[in-house]
Amino acid sequence: MDLSVLALCTLLLGLCLWKMNDLIYRYKTYIALYTSDKVIRFGKFHPLWGHLHLLIPLTKFHELTVKGMRETGRKITCYWLSFLYPILGVCHPDTVKILLKSSEPKNKQAGGGYFTLLPWLGDGLLISDGKKWERNRRLLTPAFHFDVLKPYVPIYNQVFDIFLDKIEKATSGGQSTEIYHRVGLxxxxxxxxxxxxxxxNVQEQGSNHPYVNAVRILTNISLKRIMEPWLHPDIVFNMSSHGKKYHKSAKYVHDFDERVIRERKQALEADMSVLTKRRRDFLDILLTARDEHGVGLTDREVRDEVDTFLFEGHDTTASSLSWAIYSLSKNPEDQEKVYEEVKRVLGDRTDVDWSDIKEFSQLTLFLKESMRMFSPVPSVGRITTKEIDLDGLKVPANMEIYVLIYALNHRQDIWGDPERFRPDRFSNDAEKDPYSYVPFSAGPRNCIGQHFALNEQKVALAKLLQRFKVLPDPDHQPEIDLDLVLRSTNGIRIKLQRR
Incomplete structure (x- = not known):
């Protein structure tokens, strides 16, 4: 045999043995994690599916997590997504803070929870990591300064006037109406x-609007791909009917964004003085931001951030606001307290001003409790870049870990009676561990747009309560669906009574 061929074969054999040894070491480590008395385990391990049969639907997984927390008091979950690899979940302030205090990136590799969003959202703040994330986070922070958020309040008023007119018509004659879809629009x-x-005219066109339809398709297929490991490889997914539909929708969204960005960029290049003649929006700030070297964002980076903001800013807020309206209908005494506050703050005015928002203390408590009961984002993911210690459990690098926000919000040992709706539990936040309640995540990678979202919801709820009393539909019970955001499989229905 030729010496060079022999050397190549020896090298390939060595690489195979090295890789095999690495895999064996990893699986031994993973099995040690799974069998530790520190973790909550989920039933029998299937040699092919792992615990996938216990994770679909995701609601079942979160129910098992809550049950495991109450039975064992443990702070970490461990389950296997098929036989390929285990995933950890943290569901107690002690373990949540360890993970969120660092800026560990979210997993965008194949199999990680965020890889399905990458072709759509790109490498924006939700998914990016390292130096790129740090730089872009600095550049985008001014877009959420109070001076920028303040001029948005009149827009909130205009949008929700349209919304209220529509649901008033839909509930005429004592009818109930489904609100989640309408709130999302x-x-x-x-x-x-x-x-x-x-x-x-997004609200007038409804699901007929191509952008609305495209975003709905993208979110549905993204979750489906996470839960079906055979769709993880790009070559398989891209050839499937789901992959083709996904990429067609992503192309529409990208074309839409690129057209808007291109037209704005041309307008700014022609005359920068337009920025002094009107309010600056998110896109203006993206296009004019410069780092310490005088370098701005590329066209692709601008598109990625616009895609990310439009997705995160509307879908999660729609979930939070829809469940808050549902909570108003189910808790009439708390609704009355919030209404009295709104009446006192607004008086005869129908529009909410910027200065009013900080006066809504009772409304704020109500909204916090609604987001605890019905977590808009049930979980957020991270991947370790180094070994960390979670409650005595040594977790290696490159391990995917989720902060199980929904489970955290339903811990008996943290919240006392977690299934009872009680806004006053937030009246003294100073007594709580700040990592016991993280609806917008926490630490360096917390949600950059949380004030935007909270302000929008407060305006919407204040205007709703000023005009209507919200009543439940006695013939309808929402069925919780823990998707990428918290939804209901059969919608959320309410009735309205004009005040």
Whole structure:
């Protein structure tokens, strides 16, 4: 045999043995994690599916987590997504803070929870990591300064006037109406108007609007791909009917964004003075931001951040606001307290001003409790870049870990009676561990747009309560669906009574 061929074969054999040894070491480590008395385990391990049969639907997984927490008091979960690899979950302030105090990136590799969003959202703040994330976070922070957020309040008022007119018509004669879809249209309308100054009768067109339809398809297929490991390889996914539909929708969203960005960029290049003649929006700030070297964002980076903001800013807010309206209908005494506050703050005015928002203390407590009971984002993911210690459990680098926000919000040992709706539990936040309640995540990678989202919801709820009393539909019970955001499989229905 030729000496060079022999050397190559020896090298390949060595690489195979090295890789095999690495895999064996990893699986021994993973099995040690799974069998530790520190973790909550989920039933019998299937040699092919792992615990996938216990994770679909995701609601079942979160129910098992809550049950495991109450039975064992443990702070970490461990389950296997098929036989390929285990995933950890943290569900107690002690373990949550260890993970969120660092800026560990979210997993965008194949198999990680965020890889399915990458072709759509790109490498924006939600998914990016390292130096790129740090630089872009600094550049985007001014877009959420109070001086920028303040002029958005009149837009919130305009959008939710349209929303209220529509649901008033839908509930005439004592009928109930499904609100989640309508709220989602309103929050998307808000984002398009505030972020890129785009108005196109979104609420009138509803699901017929191609952007609304595209975002719905992208979110549904993204979750489906996470839960079906055979769709993880790009070559398989891209050839499937789901992959083709996904990429067609992503192309529409990208073309839409690129057109808006291109037109704005041309306008700014022609005359920068336009920025002094109107309010600056999110897109203006993206296009004019410069780092310490005088370098701005590339066209692709601008598109990625616009895509990310439009998705995160409308879908999660729609979930939070819809469940808050549902909570008003189910808790009439708390609704009355919030209404009295709104009446006192607004008086005879129908529009909410910037200065009013800070006066809504009772409304703020109500909204916090609603986000605890119905976590808009049930979980957020991280991947370790070095070994960390979680409650005595040594977790290696490159391990995917989720902060199980929904489970955290339903811990008996943290919240006492977690299934009872009680806004006053937030009246003294100073007594709580700040990592016991993280609806917008926490630490360096917390949600950059949380004030935008909270302000929008407060305006929407204040205007709703000023005009209507919210009543439950006695014939309808929402069925919780823990998707990428918290939804209901059969919608959320309410009735309205004009005040």
């Amino acid at each position: 309103a929050t998307l309308d808000t984002l398009l108007r505030c972020a890129v100054s785009y108005e196109d």
